[in-house]
Amino acid sequence: MTDSCFQCGAVLGAPPALCAACGAVQPFRADLSLFAVADLPETYDLDVQALRTQVFALQKGLHPDRFAHAEPTARRHSLEWSTRLNEALAILRDPLRRADYLLRRQGVDALGEQVKVADPTLLMTQMIYRERLEELVAARDVTGMEALRQEVDTAGVHVVQRLHRLLATLPCAEPEAAGSAVRELQFLDKLLGEIGRSAESLQNA
Numbered sequence: 683m684t685d686s687c688f689q690c691g692a693v694l695g696a697p698p699a700l701c702a703a704c705g706a707v708q709p710f711r712a713d714l715s716l717f718a719v720a721d722l723p724e725t726y727d728l729d730v731q732a733l734r735t736q737v738f739a740l741q742k743g744l745h746p747d748r749f750a751h752a753e754p755t756a757r758r759h760s761l762e763w764s765t766r767l768n769e770a771l772a773i774l775r776d777p778l779r780r781a782d783y784l785l786r787r788q789g790v791d792a793l794g795e796q797v798k799v800a801d802p803t804l805l806m807t808q809m810i811y812r813e814r815l816e817e818l819v820a821a822r823d824v825t826g827m828e829a830l831r832q833e834v835d836t837a838g839v840h841v842v843q844r845l846h847r848l849l850a851t852l853p854c855a856e857p858e859a860a861g862s863a864v865r866e867l868q869f870l871d872k873l874l875g876e877i878g879r880s881a882e883s884l885q886n887a
Contacts, residue, residue: 696721699763700743707749710762716770716783719763726784726849730775737771777842778867781849785860788853792861793868804865811873819880827881831874838870 685698685708692703697719699708717724720736741764749760773779785792811834818826841863848860 697740697763699740707744707752707756707759707763710759710766714766715787716766716774719766720770720774722774724784724787724852726780726852727846728774728780733771733774737767740767777845778864778871781845781860781864781867784849784852785854785857785864788857790854790857790861792864797861797865801862801865804862804869807866808869815873815877815880819884822884824881824884827877827884831877831881834870834873834877838867838874841867841870 685694686692687694687701687704687706688708689706690701690704692701694701694708697714698711699719700706701708715724720733720740722728722733722736744760744763744767746757746761746764749757752760773783782792791797811830814830815827818830844863845860845867848854848856848863854860
């Protein structure tokens with residue numbers, strides 16, 4: 683199906699947001715995926731720099747400031763497209779959120795509360811890491827916390843590599859394994875934040 687401009691009838695490019703012929707901003711398309719909005723292939727192996735470049739280029743033409751004196755409908759459309767582009771950048775540039783989004787696209791809720799509770803391996807990993815962090819905080823061992831941060835960061839890199847393999851072909855053929863990896867990466871990301879805050883608190887004490 684070819685999209686055409688609602689105003690002049692010209693064929694629209696991708697994404698179908700702005701008419702190159704007459705400059706009219708097009709009605710927002712809520713059915714488009716975040717990848718389609720950014721005019722990028724739907725893949726986990728995404729070039730984040732290409733994503734940034736593409737989104738910023740599209741934002742130049744669609745930013746609401748350019749339509750400040752336009753009709754209310756055009757202002758609304760530009761705001762909707764601009765908001766969706768911001769969402770695409772925020773979600774797709776993050777390895778965790780990108781994986782979760784791709785799984786959700788095929789009906790897999792990897793981060794649902796019930797799913798997390800039912801993952802005993804992850805719960806054991808959480809317990810071990812948190813006990814180590816508590817011991818380091820109690821000992822005021824900033825050097826040990828830095829070593830733990832590096833260990834957790836490396837573990838996160840390995841999980842992302844696993845996700846690249848699991849999500850190399852879409853839809854994912856091993857959604858349970860991919861979901862488990864997403865939950866593990868979410869925990870590691872949160873733990874990195876806790877380690878950073880704990881180390882900062884000790885240094886400022």
